Amino acid sequence: MDWNKVKVQLENTFNGTVLLAQDEKILLQGAYGEASIQTHAPMHLHQRFNLASVSKPMTALGILLLIQEKKITFDDDITKWFDNLPYTNITVRHLLQHTSGLPDYMELFSNWDETTVATNEDVLQLLTQYAPPRLFEAGERMEYSNTGYVLLALLIERVTNKSYTEYMDEAIFKPLNMKNTTVTSTTFTKQYTNEIAYGYVFDVYAGQYVAPSEFEETKGTTCLNYITGDGGIYSTVEDLWKLGRAVIQARLWDEALLEQAFTPSSLTAEQTFSYGMGWIIYEDEQLGKCVWHNGGWPGYATTFKIYPQSKTIFVFLRSKEQDLDYEIAIGEAIEKALSIQEFHLPKKPEQYKAVHLSVEILQGYEGKYQLQEHPEHTVEIALQEDNRLYIFLPSTMPLELHAIKEDEFFLRGIGVLVTIKQNKLTVISEGQSTIANKINAPELKENNISL
Structure with a gap:
């Protein structure tokens, strides 16, 4: 080698x-x-x-x-x-x-x-x-x-x-x-x-x-x-x-x-x-x-x-x-x-660049979400005083959600994507998806996306 x-x-x-x-x-x-x-x-x-x-x-x-x-x-x-x-x-x-x-x-x-x-x-x-x-x-x-x-x-x-x-x-x-x-x-x-x-x-x-x-x-x-x-x-x-x-x-x-x-x-x-x-x-x-x-x-x-x-x-x-x-x-x-005895260099991913969303859109994502597989645990999404959106995961510091587009976000530097669609939050990490549903969310009509 x-x-x-x-x-x-x-x-x-x-x-x-x-x-x-x-x-x-x-x-x-x-x-x-x-x-x-x-x-x-x-x-x-x-x-x-x-x-x-x-x-x-x-x-x-x-x-x-x-x-x-x-x-x-x-x-x-x-x-x-x-x-x-x-x-x-x-x-x-x-x-x-x-x-x-x-x-x-x-x-x-x-x-x-x-x-x-x-x-x-x-x-x-x-x-x-x-x-x-x-x-x-x-x-x-x-x-x-x-x-x-x-x-x-x-x-x-x-x-x-x-x-x-x-x-x-x-x-x-x-x-x-x-x-x-x-x-x-x-x-x-x-x-x-x-x-x-x-x-x-x-x-x-x-x-x-x-x-x-x-x-x-x-x-x-x-x-x-x-x-x-x-x-x-x-x-x-x-x-x-x-x-x-x-x-x-x-x-x-x-x-x-x-x-x-x-x-x-x-x-x-x-x-x-x-x-x-x-x-x-x-x-x-x-x-x-x-x-x-x-x-x-x-x-x-x-x-x-x-x-x-x-x-x-x-x-x-x-x-x-x-x-x-x-x-x-x-x-x-x-x-x-x-x-x-061989080295294969992985492909370097693109560096995400964030876009700004209106406060009204971000407010629509606030609330607590219950994990589907572990209902005893919840994830919270909240706006801070500076109108920045944060996710509060169990046993971690609050992490800021940066928007790629209206319903898709990323966590800076750790390769985690988050989508929020129809009151369903999905955290995607290392190819695995964790799903949580919004607690006390209003019922949605079919094909109607809540923002």
């Missing part, structure tokens, strides 16, 4: 860096595009990317070290460290496995002053002050929780009497010589101005890339940039390769402990799900067991995969958003080339 040809073929497909290694040997590594659209500085392999949720397995690895040192246990109740937290019977294990039932902290910042930087302590304070209802009792089911990993970072600080930044640096980054990895801070960009791969979003109305703070849909998230545990770590492809090798070799962690983290979690003997403790888990026919995570934050998309049995590591870091399905297909094509 000529990996140099693959490296050339990847030119102009994405803005970022990539690395593929097997048996201690790097097969493919490349840097593409530019690190900054302001300076047009070229991208380099040492560029630091916001890892977003790829920070979660790192937080989990930090927790495993505390368990290994017998400073905490999986089954410790977290009120041991958060005595004012208005939620009981939640353990460290529940936080790691996303089975805590804690509400999403991002919703608590809907009225936050966007000029004020939010911290992990602010998350804890808002949870304590407002005590939003839990989604379910701990251990009842699994639902992805950013809140749980913010609390894990705070737990690390309570147990070690060090900041999360200090602990991760001393316990993991320095021992593994991950010299270009650090936890973000308010002084981070000043310290590493020329080393950062800056993230950019695509303004679907202007048809150009801008900083997240300059785009209406994403500017509200910038105050959350310094919350850590669930995200907030910056790193490079090479440093993640070092981490992957250390995990495969069990260099810092007991093998038995890693095996627990890499075992699919279970609610009952019959009910398991493909998430361990900080890692998504699946079995690949050629490469064997894969433990991995991906992440996304305005401008950034990240993937970090470890195949312990075949000693394979794949890292993909991107800093200019584009169609997510396309980027996933690029990664899959690179990994597949290991087995078939």
Whole structure:
């Protein structure tokens, strides 16, 4: 397999860096595009990317070290460290496995002053002050929780009497010589101005890339940039390769402990799900067991995969958003080339451009929609104060619906289409359709479309 040809073929497909290694040997590594659209500085392999949720397995690895040192246990109740937290019977294990039932902290910042930087302590304070209802009792089911990993970072600080930044640096980054990895801070960009791969979003109305703070849909998230545990770590492809090798070799962690983290979690003997403790888990026919995570934050998309049995590591870091399905297909094509010894580059899709619809048309779509297959769940469509239409899906941040035409919309950067016709909402993702019907909608006459 000529990996140099693959490296050339990847030119102009994405803005970022990539690395593929097997048996201690790097097969493919490349840097593409530019690190900054302001300076047009070229991208380099040492560029630091916001890892977003790829920070979660790192937080989990930090927790495993505390368990290994017998400073905490999986089954410790977290009120041991958060005595004012208005939620009981939640353990460290529940936080790691996303089975805590804690509400999403991002919703608590809907009225936050966007000029004020939010911290992990602010998350804890808002949870304590407002005590939003839990989604379910701990251990009842699994639902992805950013809140749980913010609390894990705070737990690390309570147990070690060090900041999360200090602990991760001393316990993991320095021992593994991950010299270009650090936890973000308010002084981070000043310290590493020329080393950062800056993230950019695509303004679907202007048809150009801008900083997240300059785009209406994403500017509200910038105050959350310094919350850590669930995200907030910056790193490079090479440093993640070092981490992957250390995990495969069990260099810092007991093998038995890693095996627990890499075992699919279970609610009952019959009910398991493909998430361990900080890692998504699946079995690949050629490469064997894969433990991995991906992440996304305005401008950034990240993937970090470890195949312990075949000693394979794949890292993909991107800093200019584009169609997510396309980027996933690029990664899959690179990994597949290991087995078939051929690389087939997927076709690059068109970048959607949005059109404006009248407020009257948008108001016709507002309301709650009940999922056909899961009637216990609803999807809400609502206009915000700025007359922009948002969809509220279970366990996600509100996402803006951008119109392609009167009854067809897209979610920016994630390859999801939404149609609303005759009070029926259809969400199309990865070729699969999810249908929901409007609740308390007036009956429609045949062939009469409601707007």
